[in-house]
Amino acid sequence: MRFVAKETVLNLPLVNRGDSKGTHLVKVGEALFGSKEIVLVSGPCAVESAEQVKLIAELALRTGTKVIRGGIFKPRTSPYAFQGLGHKAVDILRKAADEVNLPIVSEVMDSSHVDEYESIIDMLQVGSRNMHNFSLLKRVGKSNRPVLLKRGMSATLEELLSAAEYIMNEGNDQVVLCERGIRTFNDFSRNTFDLTIIPKIKQLSILPIIADPSHGTGDREMVIPVTRGAIAAGADGVIVEVQYDPDKAISDSSQTIKPEQLIELVEDIRKIAPAVNRVFR
Ligand code: PEP
Ligand code: MN
Numbered sequence: 001m002r003f004v005a006k007e008t009v010l011n012l013p014l015v016n017r018g019d020s021k022g023t024h025l026v027k028v029g030e031a032l033f034g035s036k037e038i039v040l041v042s043g044p045c046a047v048e049s050a051e052q053v054k055l056i057a058e059l060a061l062r063t064g065t066k067v068i069r070g071g072i073f074k075p076r077t078s079p080y081a082f083q084g085l086g087h088k089a090v091d092i093l094r095k096a097a098d099e100v101n102l103p104i105v106s107e108v109m110d111s112s113h114v115d116e117y118e119s120i121i122d123m124l125q126v127g128s129r130n131m132h133n134f135s136l137l138k139r140v141g142k143s144n145r146p147v148l149l150k151r152g153m154s155a156t157l158e159e160l161l162s163a164a165e166y167i168m169n170e171g172n173d174q175v176v177l178c179e180r181g182i183r184t185f186n187d188f189s190r191n192t193f194d195l196t197i198i199p200k201i202k203q204l205s206i207l208p209i210i211a212d213p214s215h216g217t218g219d220r221e222m223v224i225p226v227t228r229g230a231i232a233a234g235a236d237g238v239i240v241e242v243q244y245d246p247d248k249a250i251s252d253s254s255q256t257i258k259p260e261q262l263i264e265l266v267e268d269i270r271k272i273a274p275a276v277n278r279v280f281r
Contacts, residue, residue, distance in 0.1 A: 014168040015161045015175075015205045023236065024206040026146050026174045028123045029103035031066035031237075033176045034208035038273050038280045039237030041105060041210070042262060043069035045252035046082065047089035053096040055244055059259050061100040063266050064281060067123060068097050069239055072106045073113060074251055075129045082250045094120055105148050105239075111139040118143050128153050128180055128215070131163050141170025148239075150178040150212070157197055161205055177201060177209040178239060179230075181216035190218020190255065193226050198233040210237035214255045220246065223257050224265050231272045240265065 010016055023034035031039045042063065043056050047070040060068050070093045074084035085092070090106075097104045103122035108114050109130060118124065123146045130136050131152035140147045147167055151160045164175050179198060181191025193216030201209045211230035213223045227238050243249050246256035257265070269280045 010158060010161060010204060012161050012165040014173070015164045015207055017204055017206050020206055022206075023202075023208050024173065024175075026176050026208055028067050028105070028146050031103070033210065033236050035236075036277070036279055038231060038235075038269055038278050039067070039210065040065045040266065040269070040280070041067040041069050041237060041239040042242050044071075044243050044249065045214075045241045045256060046071040046074050046084050046250060047093050048085070048250055050092045050096070052243065053092050054099070056242065057096040057100045057102065059242065059244075059262065060102055063262050065102065068093070068100075068102050068104050069125075069241070070104065070106060071251070072117075072121075073109050075107070075109055075127055076251070090117055090120055108136070108140070111136055114139050114143055118145050121145065123148055123176075126150060126163075131155055131160065134166060137163055137166040138170050141167040141172045143172060145172075146174035146176065147172060148176050148178055148210075150180045151182070151194075151197070153181070153183050153191065155182070157200055157204070160197075161201075161207075164205075164207055175207055176236070177205075177207050178212050179209060179216065179235075180212035181218075189216075189222065191216055193217055193230075195226075195229055195233050198230060198235050202234050208236040210239055211235040212239045214239070214241040214252065214257075218252075218255045220255055220257045220261065223255065224261060224268060227265055228268050228272055231269055231278070232276060234276060238265075238269070 105123035213226035
């Protein structure tokens with residue numbers, strides 16, 4: 001196995017840090033990923049109903065969330081599991097977000113989704129299962145929408161950065177990386193949130209990186225502590241799943257936090273940010 005040491009110059013000219021000092025800035029609405037500001041992204045795993053998203057959008061506004069998340073199409077392990085509301089969900093999410101004047105991020109699972117929805121979705125998410133889908137990477141690379149690229153569940157750092165390079169190579173340099181946990185032998189969490197990739201990305205790449213402690217742990221009680229660690233380690237933001245009645249969530253119920261936990265998480269980010277020369281507004 002090849003160990004990517006600090007000195008290693010990856011043959012990825014667009015994502016490589018080289019001699020540059022700062023992080024590349026990615027703008028989504030008022031959010032500026034890669035700036036001094038910690039960006040919070042929150043919302044349900046999946047869009048389930050208009051009422052659900054309306055409440056969450058109001059919560060988002062109150063908590064300093066800068067981008068609302070919500071799955072329209074859900075990549076599920078079982079073909080019989082809830083696959084997302086699809087087209088109907090796009091309208092629901094857009095309307096609720098417009099009411100609070102916030103942008104949305106949502107996963108596109110193939111190029112046809114990009115064709116159909118890039119005019120509506122402010123930030124296109126490429127999910128963990130699609131990080132190696134090169135035709136999708138090239139397609140979002142041709143879009144003028146910023147991209148949230150999640151780490152494949154067994155992807156190395158070099159594979160993650162290569163996926164980002166695919167996108168940038170098509171002309172789209174608005175890419176934010178996301179650590180969402182990897183598969184290991186541990187049997188107490190859904191994935192192993194890899195804290196170490198955050199400082200490593202900062203050493204090697206100009207791209208911002210945010211943390212997903214929801215998929216990274218699979219456990220709502222671990223979301224706050226892992227968020228604290230990620231911010232302290234230098235993450236540019238956090239994406240979390242939240243719902244008013246998480247036990248009733250159709251997907252990812254066990255990792256979905258309650259509104260009061262989101263408020264606590266925000267208080268913690270506010271406290272930790274100054275220690276690492278960041279701010280949360
Ligand atoms: C998601 O964020 O909705 C999601 C499915 O995450 P991941 O691709 O990281 O599993
Ligand atoms: Mn989820």
